[in-house]
Amino acid sequence: MTDLRVYDPFEKMQFSAQNCFLCGTSITSEQRTPVFATWLQQQYNLQQKELLLLDKSVTTFGDLTIPCCDNCHLHHIIPLEEQVEAAAAQGLAGLQALEEQKLFQWIGKMYYGTLVTELIKEADPLIRPEYAVSENPKMLGKFRSFYQVLQSLRVPMVFSDFLPCSLFLVEVNSTEDELPFEYQDELTTMAFSIKLGSVAIVCSLLDNGIIKRALGRFYRLTQGQQLHPVQLAEVKARVFYAAYIFNVVPEYFERPTKPGDEQLVLDTLIDDVTNEVFNPWEATSYAHMLEEMLKPWSIRKQHLMPELNQVISFIADTSDHFKPMPHFNKEEVLGHP
Template identity: 35%
Template sequence: MSPSIYNPFTRLNFSNRTCFLTGQALTSEEEKVQVFPAWLMSRYHLEDKVIKLLDENYVGYKDLKVPCAASVNEQYLIPLENTVANAFDQGYEAVRELDETILFQWAGKLLYGIIFNEMQAGIRQQHAQGEGFNISQALIHKFSHLHLMLQSINLPLTFEDFKPFSLFLFKVNNPENEFAYRDEINTLTFSIRVQDFGLIICLQDNGANRRYHKELLEQVSGDTLHPIQFEEICARVFYSAYLFNRLPEYDVLPVGDEIYIESMPLRGMSSKPTFDDWMGKTYGQVLENFWKKWGLLLFEIIKNPDHPMSFLFTRDGQKISAASIDLPL
């Protein structure tokens, strides 16, 4: 008999009495795990820092939690965290050696934990106003599929000849102890820049964004980037994730004790390109947000809207070396 898949979005079940990953009933509302793991918060001194949620409220990193059965945490989540923490400790080379699916599971569990807290906040807010909870079907589609893929952590779930994500990993000359984290919930895109590396993952695109940026990846392959160069790549990927106009569909095939996930073709019945048109001015606005640390303003970035400022390439397409960039790390 095949193991059972849990879908909290069927009944919008985000109770603190139900394990976020398996759906099993909990004995106490205190049975929880941190969204940002304790090792990460300790290493980068996040315990007293705050993160901004979609409702514009700030919440402490340490206060973001999800309900989780103790047995699930001990058997699946703690080993996952230990594996990733050990690799992060060692840096880029160790992270590069990890199975990409492990990084996807780790990043996905973190981002889904934020989504879970956003859902709880939205439900509380609308109930307080006497309204039923409302969420777009497109978001339910994305979030439920992310949750399905996350169950590869605890179930014998196999991705059949595809990866549900695009993963980008770069060596970066980061300042010591810097912690740079971003996410975009609507596009399920995640980035983190720590140690001597930067990691970006589009969690629900079936590899489309990696294919989209194939030429860029080939050009910077093997390079150690200046942080502003990594943030420029982040801006490009976050923007292309916004332009990605498909909602991936999957077939779930239980076979004996295994569950196989097959991806449907992204093109589907549409003749429309997979990505909407790239707009230089809009991209420049995204880039300004990623370059805030260096104080670069939009009018400088898009002085020529057809050729926004770049620290990766010159106007004639030549690669810019990190060593030649005269900006603080």
């Protein structure tokens, strides 16, 4: 009989090195799984690459692991990583062909692995964060909803007419691309991006696909195109900013099960009556987000807003057509050095 029970670590704030992050089973301190898979670390030489955590402590991709029982590691984590590795080896076409729910689980595992590390470290931080995640009830409620759908990694689960996230897959031109691997996430807004060679995946993890629909026309412009890294920065800025102004938290409900059921069906509800789905879009705030993404090119906010309430686009021209950018010349594109 298939076990369809969903584990909820938030009920008792059960975040420790002695409990499997995925099923809650009591384990030893040696039972752990990498947040970023071994194949990913080896392919992009990430083992010694540093990561800064919220308490200002530093770890590496190789050292970032989370508690995981042998059963979950063997039957859930490894098969998922093998599927993604095989898809990534085929480039954009391979990842586009992969079931979206698998991509959600893969990204979700990395995001949640980072989050769990932060929650465990908050019990004994190097430097106490100004805003502790575990002391924010609203954020914990959001994380709890996310974890409920992440259980699809362990429990056979069907999402009824929705995907919990928005996924954006784009191809990057290698001509002026100096970074084979990039990773960025924002814990509070649940925005995430990862670049694997010529393919970038940008994701908003808990919006039921609303952000993808909102950015649909813009996203369609990028399809079939090879983006310059500057253009990828704009894709990331738009998705991360949309996640920042996204103002609702989806609720998920399990349909009652009966003996013999082989999968759990989840329905969803978003309260768009008492809450606006998005807070107002503000040009200045978006320009600041875009500036952050464009730091490697030293492009400042004043360069991005030639006119009040108007932010330039590196992807769409004034007629909303794709703007090819095989090379980036700052003076040529912005009109000044």
